Amino acid sequence: MSTPKLELVGLKKEFADGSVAAVDGIDLAVEEGQTLALLGPSGCGKSTTLNMIVGLEQPSSGDIRIDGRSVVAVPPGRRNVGLVFQDYAVFTSMSVRENLAFGLRVRGQRKAEIDRAVGEVAELLGLSTMLNGNARDLGGSELQRVAIGRTLVTRPAILLLDEPLSNLEAGTRLATRRELRRLQKEAGLTIIYVTHDQVEALSLADWIAVMSAGKIRQVAPASLICQQPDNIFVASFMGTPPMNLLRGALTRADGGYVFRKDAFVVGLLPGTDIGEAADLPVTIGIRPEEVRLCASGEAGLPARVLLAEPRGSETVVTLETGGQVIKAVIASDHRPTEGRDVMLEIDAASLVLFSGETNRRLPMIAELRA
Template sequence: MANIKLELVELRKEFGDLIAVDDVSLGVEEGETMALLGPSGCGKSTTLNMIVGLEPPTSGDILIDGKSVLDVPPGQRNVGLVFQDYAVFTHMNVRHNLEYGLRVRGMTRPDMEREVAKVAAFLNLGHQLDSKPLELGASELQRVAIGRTLVTNPEILLLDEPLSNLEAEMRNQMRRELRRIQTETGQTIIYVTHDQIEALSLAHRIAVMDFGALKQYDTAHNVYHYPDNTFVGSFLGNPPMNFVRGQFGHDGNRPVVAQNGSIIPVPPSSAAGLGDGAEVIVGMRPESMLVAEAGDPEAFIALVVAVEPQGPETVLTVRLGQTDLKLIVGTGMQAHEGSEITIRPDAELLALFDAASGVRFRA
């Protein structure tokens, strides 16, 4: 069983009447990358600041290796924080930036030179040790910021929106770099982001937050494919999950959800325990809706209202009753605006949510 490196226990932060973090509990295993994901203002950075010690929690606890660190000053928690704005000393060259944390700790010159050389080589900065920050590009600056933290050998590496200031290609490059760092060092990483692509591509597990509350904490695969609620389903995915509101019932022996005469067959496993007439929301990912043959008993019919070719795939907008849905198909699929199409949702990935609470029904 893996060791729990970091544990948050009913962590709460209030600013007057504002609840910034609402009793969040989760554990991060040693050597894994966990992403704190959510929209701006959801409490991600406040949670990070409490872990570092920059903000005291209103209540709850923070444990590292099973021991509370609430009374431990920020500089003694042995956690490293990398900000989105690089946070390097512009008057120092790369070498002196990397040495800074080691000089503060009183490391001897030979040991300091050895550690700096090791980190510089690891981050491909060895040829730029004498360069000033103003001579570097954005991705190189971010590597210096990460290196300045890594060289101190922190127990946990905290990254606060580290790629948000980079252009698209540089973000892709730095994502690859961060994956390599995690794989080769086994570093425990907490990664704060509002970018779902970063979270899904980098994290072993994702904590999705909204208005200070933890909406779901699970593997990246499960958070995307099996959202616990409509917020998670709508926040992840591009296009996001489709939602159809209707009444649960039966068409013969088939469980279905009906909306103004249109029906969607749903798998019996997802509808276990539901009574006829229950107000529900059907959730379907655009890529999990397949074009089927007419008459398929597990399919429904919709009207094509828009066709958007996007290189290797095409996004269809189809109308079912009063609801427009997004459907992703291959470029070879011939569809025309105004025509009808038969769609079969993947039964394994179709979700049913309570219409009032937005919470997913479980089999």
Template sequence: MNADVVVESVSKRFGDVVAVDGVSFDVYRGEIFTLLGPSGCGKTTTLRIIAGLERPDRGRVYIGGKDVTDLPPQKRDVCLVFQEYAVFPHMSVYENIAFGLKIRRISPSDVGKRVSEVAEVLELTEHLEKRAGRVGLSEQQKIALARCMVVEPRVLLLDEPLTLVDARTREKMRRELREIQRKIGITMLYVTHDQLEALMLSDRIAVMSKGKLVQVGTPIEIYDNPQSLFVAQFIGSPTMNFIEGVLRKYGGSFILESGNFRIPLDDVAKLYNLENLMDREVVIGFRPEDGSIDAKGAVEGSVEVIEVVGDRLALHVRVFRDVVLKVYTTIYDDVVIGSKVRLSVNPNKVHVFDKISGRKPLPTGVGHGIP
């Protein structure tokens, strides 16, 4: 696969703060690659290092196969759309977009051609003569994007470009951004703290936590197979259900012991190598859509909250003193608040994590559990 950006073991500290800690990843040609993580995890710093606005303490950055670590921003063939993008409100939309080209000493006729091409793609043509301060927020966002696109960089870097627009505009912009990227086939490195946005927009996602890259994969891989408790907790809305307990084996059967309750885990033990987790604190997790009401289910609880979600109900079921599980159901004729129900979970969709390390055991057939 052709990599447009290669980040190799990059680290950066500010005083005592390690902002980026040994991060490596490749961004393939023509994909939307998203850095996702909570505020302060090092996303902006990573992007600024790629743009050349920040120098890494360690590691190298390659763009288009060339080592650019020691090159200034304007020699890197990238363009950064900032979080706090700003238009010049008194200049026309046209002048705003042309701005980046004029300082690059491109002939006026070429400037005109490129601006109108990009305006066409972004559907800004009808706004070109208006003052930039007079157009809507989503148009202003597009102006910031257009200013980068006219320069025709190899890679577009976008730092939370949609955080300032309202929820409805954000959804529209997300869709449009995806379409524009498909149309022009440009490589995009996108930064967001919003997991839903990342899941909707990206070809691949790199999840960051505390300066480190913790998992890279397609949205489906990240959603279906989180490799750590952190990713499991961070991805998904509603979030996964979690139950803490100690893993035990009684008479050859795997059990999660949680207070007075025991949950059989034999089906899960067929998938994961659990031996190394024996007698340790573990967290098991499953998504609401992977649980169901089932008269033969392993745990019983009482329904506390009922939410209507389209054609289904989301039930909040208290199963232990301090554990409430959320499951979806389409069978709800007899379900009222206070109903006793039994729950079962698709064992193929149960995730097990070591509570202390947050790591997931290896699948059965691969090595010996936790490495």
């Protein structure tokens, strides 16, 4: 097994004389060439984690390893880690060339080496024609590329990005996301990307680590984390809208199990084995994308449309069924009118169960065979 490019071991950061744990004993491994997003709400500890990796904050306990070597006692300038801030931190009084060359000049590199490195990074980032221009004349996405380029020119082992797109307008943000993804593929960088924006995390990262209250709640491939949340927090945080969560109980019916919450009843896949959970309270997770409005005459769950919220090609529909309120995501060209009575179908294969005691996802044989 190869050594992770970056490894956090029991990493903790306490403030206020130890009474507040901004980062509470997290473990994380990032492989070389991987892009990992630290995703979570404001105040969850993701930026503090980034600051400890780069060396701007000292951990209260735990270890930070790069290529298997502890860097906790290594000064920030010698960790070979590049950090790009949210506000770019570009010198607007300098040209683009001078900005890109700044870090190498500080390190005392020879002019020929600086010119070669600046030229390579400028070509990679599409800045070659702007090198002699003044940074103050650049737009937001161009400034962001200069900030990234100034870091890349020093050849960091790991590139850290702290909310790098939050100051950009929507159109520019989308274009810059594409540029970052291209950059990662072409340069093979190891990137840690801090954001509260799920769309950015899902579109840019190979893996996502969801944080809350200083803890990592789940680390999973970006393609799976919405479908297989490990716990109630991740289920309620991921997705727009997030997973529908209903607390109720399981009962046996026709050789299988059904979930009941008042008058709301939905069956699990035939043959599903849930072990001891059959006798305990559970929370069921229903992804909005897996709730389908039935065609006229089809069997299903009776429901009433409370609200329909168009968002381009899709519409988020709020429905009342069996005394419960759930959300569905459907194609806008099939959007029902508010107040209409409809029939619903919920894909049993997509249902997720969580323990009513631990709030963690329950393994099911039907799920494990998938």
